[in-house]
Amino acid sequence: MIKVVLAALVTCIALTALPAGAQVAPTGQQAATQETAAQETENSDGQRWFNLMSKALNELNFEASFVHVQGDRIEPYRWVHGIDKQGRQYEWLMQMNGPGFRALRIDNVVSHFHPASTSYSLRSRSISTMIPTAFNQSFEQISDNYRAVAVGGARILDRKAQHIRLISKDNQRYGFSLWLDRDNGMPLKMLMVNHDGEVLEQLQLTSLTLRDVAADTIAELSRVDRPPMLEELQSQQSPLLKQQPRWAPAGFNLLKAQHHRLVLEGTPVDHYLFSDGLAEYSVYISDQTVSSSGKAISVTGPHTLHSQPAGQLMVTVVGQIPLAVAKQVASSVQ
Numbered sequence: 001m002i003k004v005v006l007a008a009l010v011t012c013i014a015l016t017a018l019p020a021g022a023q024v025a026p027t028g029q030q031a032a033t034q035e036t037a038a039q040e041t042e043n044s045d046g047q048r049w050f051n052l053m054s055k056a057l058n059e060l061n062f063e064a065s066f067v068h069v070q071g072d073r074i075e076p077y078r079w080v081h082g083i084d085k086q087g088r089q090y091e092w093l094m095q096m097n098g099p100g101f102r103a104l105r106i107d108n109v110v111s112h113f114h115p116a117s118t119s120y121s122l123r124s125r126s127i128s129t130m131i132p133t134a135f136n137q138s139f140e141q142i143s144d145n146y147r148a149v150a151v152g153g154a155r156i157l158d159r160k161a162q163h164i165r166l167i168s169k170d171n172q173r174y175g176f177s178l179w180l181d182r183d184n185g186m187p188l189k190m191l192m193v194n195h196d197g198e199v200l201e202q203l204q205l206t207s208l209t210l211r212d213v214a215a216d217t218i219a220e221l222s223r224v225d226r227p228p229m230l231e232e233l234q235s236q237q238s239p240l241l242k243q244q245p246r247w248a249p250a251g252f253n254l255l256k257a258q259h260h261r262l263v264l265e266g267t268p269v270d271h272y273l274f275s276d277g278l279a280e281y282s283v284y285i286s287d288q289t290v291s292s293s294g295k296a297i298s299v300t301g302p303h304t305l306h307s308q309p310a311g312q313l314m315v316t317v318v319g320q321i322p323l324a325v326a327k328q329v330a331s332s333v334q
Helices: 002-016 028-059 216-221 323-331
Strands: 061-070 073-083 089-095 102-106 109-113 120-123 146-156 159-168 175-181 187-193 199-211 253-261 268-275 280-287 297-299 304-310 313-319
Touching: 028 146, 028 159, 028 175, 028 187, 073 216, 089 216, 146 175, 159 187, 280 323, 297 323, 304 323, 313 323
Parallel strands: none
Antiparallel strands: 061 073, 061 199, 073 089, 089 102, 102 109, 109 120, 146 159, 159 175, 175 187, 187 199, 253 268, 268 280, 280 313, 297 304, 304 313
């Protein structure tokens, strides 16, 4: 008992002897608690900024231009969004170089206009050609697989921007860096990066104009003749082969499963499309007796490609996933 009292007395004297303004160093447990609290604040701020971006993409009337970069390929686009008096959303995306790909979204119907091939419409809440579908939704939709971390500010397009990172929780998908306008949440710059921090794809706004009311362009878009729905153009045929992908990374859901012929080669394939909201990948399964190649191929980049034989079949995985994950998906087809 005397030892305990003496120990307490020594501690009291030591604390009293500290100079004015001095702080006691936190214990290991206290430091860990403080670090956890700081991380939770960063995550909370990241989610708040992400949701502000989603709100901006759904509610603001704007006209913008941006460049999309994949490797050596640089493409400029024009991007318009507005809301009419009935509350319907109009979104217009137009490629400024080349043949002139265009896409038009009116609420939940997106029309793709291809000058060199068949145009079609499909049901979707976003034009996911450049902007991932998840960006138009709340962060809760992807929170099981990604963390959103606020990591500082920057100056983008002569605007104050907030930098947030979307980090994979399981390393089975790529990460993203976003720079959002601090005044309204509009995305000004986007990078998709691999596990080594290498930039695979980027999008940078070069101009942005916000309007109090929908631009006159919105009225013109309402009069555009839209192509028929995709299901009306293609006969929907279920997969014919018994084999199918038996494994998918956590969070990736099957969006489509069908049998059709590849546009360029005419090869009949079973096609499976998966998405986690931010990234997509496709699995193509074909009979090697009618396939043009039976060799394994692997190509990394913004869109990973991995092809390998599986018995009498050829399995090809293409999408925005790491090569190791693509190989595991392909190997699940038995």
